[in-house]
Amino acid sequence: SQQGEEDPQALSIQEGENATMNCSYKTSINNLQWYRQNSGRGLVHLILIRSNEREKHSGRLRVTLDTSKKSSSLLITASRAADTASYFCATANSGGYQKVTFGIGTKLQVIP
């Protein structure tokens, strides 16, 4: 079954604006990861946030995690045309057998 669900499913912004994508999940997790997929390419790992962390930064990326609400957000600041891609969250469930499950993604278009 699908674990992470990204919101919105599609987002179009102007270059220079910030882009925020959200991910909700259902079960307890060990960590949550964000990946980027450019058209016609494989997924590229962006950032991992553990269940005991609330916020993490990497360059222009900021990820937050709220385990009480079972949700995460990915913020891309000062977006560039090259940020145009699909963004996926992936959750690793906690306890017992750990499995990573991907959401359906948010398609981001940054207009130059």
Place this chain on the structure above:
Amino acid sequence: DTAVSQTPKYLVTQMGNDKSIKCEQNLGHDTMYWYKQDSKKFLKIMFSYNNKELIINETVPNRFSPKSPDKAHLNLHINSLELGDSAVYFCASSQDWQGRNSNQPQHFGDGTRLSIL
């Protein structure tokens, strides 16, 4: 150097045929995966191997048979192809089995686009 490479990149074939997709990683990782991405971009795990041993088999039809000759290679053979098999198939790898340590990223190949006529 390509970290995870899959061949072929495109595969167009008739229903009922048998085909194989190859995957190789040069990252020295112990674990490899096969995923299927459908037309709605939903990415679903199919198989996972750790050090040549099958770890995950996500109720995939037995027409799909993975083979891992060594930990750097995980090939996927598909028998009697059906229309519903049309998708993009991704190979990925990670340092260790995520059932033991999920705090690590997966590295993906660029996919094999399979089209069944």
